[in-house]
Amino acid sequence: MTKSRRVRTTRSPIWARLVVAFGLLVSLAGFGGLAMVGKFFGDLTSGIETGTTEESPAAIEKVSNDKALKGPITLLLLGIDHRQGWAADDARSDTIIILHISADHEQAYLISVPRDFALPIPAWTKSGFKGRVAKITAAYQFGSERGAGWQGGAGLMQKTIKQLAGITFDGVIVIDFDGFKNVIAAMGGVHLCVDRDTWSSHYIKNAKGQPEYYSYKGDHKLSNSWIHKKGCRDMAAWEALDYSRQRYGLPNSDYDRQKHQQQLLKSLAKKATSAGVLGDPGKLSQVVRAAGSSLKMDTKGVQLDTFVFSLKSLGAADLITLKTNGGTYASCGYDLGGESCEGITQGTKDMLAAVKTDTLGDFITDNPEFLSQPAS
Numbered sequence: 001m002t003k004s005r006r007v008r009t010t011r012s013p014i015w016a017r018l019v020v021a022f023g024l025l026v027s028l029a030g031f032g033g034l035a036m037v038g039k040f041f042g043d044l045t046s047g048i049e050t051g052t053t054e055e056s057p058a059a060i061e062k063v064s065n066d067k068a069l070k071g072p073i074t075l076l077l078l079g080i081d082h083r084q085g086w087a088a089d090d091a092r093s094d095t096i097i098i099l100h101i102s103a104d105h106e107q108a109y110l111i112s113v114p115r116d117f118a119l120p121i122p123a124w125t126k127s128g129f130k131g132r133v134a135k136i137t138a139a140y141q142f143g144s145e146r147g148a149g150w151q152g153g154a155g156l157m158q159k160t161i162k163q164l165a166g167i168t169f170d171g172v173i174v175i176d177f178d179g180f181k182n183v184i185a186a187m188g189g190v191h192l193c194v195d196r197d198t199w200s201s202h203y204i205k206n207a208k209g210q211p212e213y214y215s216y217k218g219d220h221k222l223s224n225s226w227i228h229k230k231g232c233r234d235m236a237a238w239e240a241l242d243y244s245r246q247r248y249g250l251p252n253s254d255y256d257r258q259k260h261q262q263q264l265l266k267s268l269a270k271k272a273t274s275a276g277v278l279g280d281p282g283k284l285s286q287v288v289r290a291a292g293s294s295l296k297m298d299t300k301g302v303q304l305d306t307f308v309f310s311l312k313s314l315g316a317a318d319l320i321t322l323k324t325n326g327g328t329y330a331s332c333g334y335d336l337g338g339e340s341c342e343g344i345t346q347g348t349k350d351m352l353a354a355v356k357t358d359t360l361g362d363f364i365t366d367n368p369e370f371l372s373q374p375a376s
Contacts, residue, residue: 053155053172053298055125072358073101076158076169078140080150080176093140093157094177094245095261098167100355109360110321111351112258112372113161117324118334118341122163124148124156133334135341136160150174150296164344165352171307172298177241179294183268184237186283186290190267193232198246200226203238211238219248240264254342255327259372262321320364321372324348 079095096113115137123131127148134142136157143156154172161167184190201219203226206212211226228243235243244264250256299307330343351370354363364371 048304049150049296050304051151051296051298053151053158055155055159072103073105073170074167074355075099076154076161076172078154078157078172078174079180080140080153080174091141091144091153091176092137093153094137096136096157098161098352098355100358100360102361103358107320107361109355110262111324111355112261112321114254114258114324114342116254116340116342117344118332118336119160119164119344121156121160124152124159126152126155129156134336135339151298154296154298161352165349166356167352168356169300171300171302174296175294177245179290181237181241182290182294183287184240186286187268187271189234189236190240190264190271191232192235192240192243192263192267194228194230194243196250197230198228198243199249200228200242200246201248202242202245221249240267252327255323258323262372320360322351322360322364322370323372324351324370326367326369327372 075098077095077097077099078093079097080091080093092115094115096115098111098113100109100111101107102109113136115135117136118133119136120133121129121131121136121139121142123129124143127143127145129142129145139157139160140153142153143159144150144153148155154174158169158172162169199221202213203211204214204222204224205226206224226242228239228246241264244260245257246260247253247257297304297307325342325345325348330345332341333343334341347367347370351360351363351367354360
């Protein structure tokens with residue numbers, strides 16, 4: 001196979017480390033050397049729940065450590081929305097990310113998949129789901145029903161993407177939003193820049209003028225909706241996470257949300273590698289434990305310690321952020337009973353096919369409109 005053409009980008013090793021780990025903040029400890037990683041590795045792995053997301057136990061194959069994560073690597077990263085009062089199996093994958101690392105481990109590509117993509121979701125025997133057309137975000141919920149849990153939800157999500165694009169994942173990482181908020185809190189919050197006044201669909205301003213969580217599922221602003229004011233400032237964990245999850249009222253809706261999530265992760269990486277965290281063993285231990293307790297992983301038969309340490313070398317990779325549909329909306333093509341949805345363009349299908357063949361460099365060179373420019 002012809003070596004994929006490299007895309008010229010500005011190197012961002014800190015950003016690359018955080019995205020590759022997606023909460024595995026132990027990778028950031030690599031700045032302090034492997035001895036520091038080893039010191040905190042026990043804290044991290046002790047809190048991580050592992051399991052298989054394969055539909056059939058026969059598909060599970062133990063992988064020898066010398067063959068683990070060699071060549072191109074493709075991971076499925078899921079951010080789960082499970083709100084107070086919801087049933088245990090009533091959760092959705094609010095954030096869906098495909099992370100692809102080239103065979104030479106010099107470039108990492110991040111593809112955010114819009115949750116409103118409408119497509120056929122296949123049957124899933126573990127949860128008794130028969131299959132039907134729906135938004136891709138619902139795949140996690142359908143797969144987790146009837147006690148199938150996160151393993152079923154993540155399993156059906158990867159089966160759905162494989163049906164669409166033929167992608168086979170080398171690992172699956174799941175983190176819930178409450179857990180991610182704990183990670184941000186353990187780091188003491190982050191510095192973010194809000195590019196325009198943005199109202200929250202999750203918080204209201206109470207009688208005392210303070211933010212108060214409100215389980216609101218509508219898509220329009222309330223008279224007392226909390227407003228994230230334009231400007232740069234230090235944000236507490238709840239505010240940073242809430243701002244990065246908003247899409248209603250923004251000119252590019254979900255594409256703006258994807259940009260803000262990238263902004264949050266970049267800011268987290270900058271703070272995580274600062275002297276205030278890496279120079280304080282107690283603080284670093286808190287951050288690592290907060291990450292571990294909120295993570296669930298399928299390492300595809302690779303031992304957990306080998307899986308995590310295999311990612312440490314990716315810190316020097318160029319990270320290239322990509323946007324589906326070239327950042328524009330496509331006609332849905334399905335009738336979901338009046339519910340809004342989005343279609344998948346041929347260009348997006350070609351981009352996902354390039355993930356499978358490890359030729360994303362060639363694809364982006366020929367289709368630069370799919371490059372995303374995250375907020376600085």
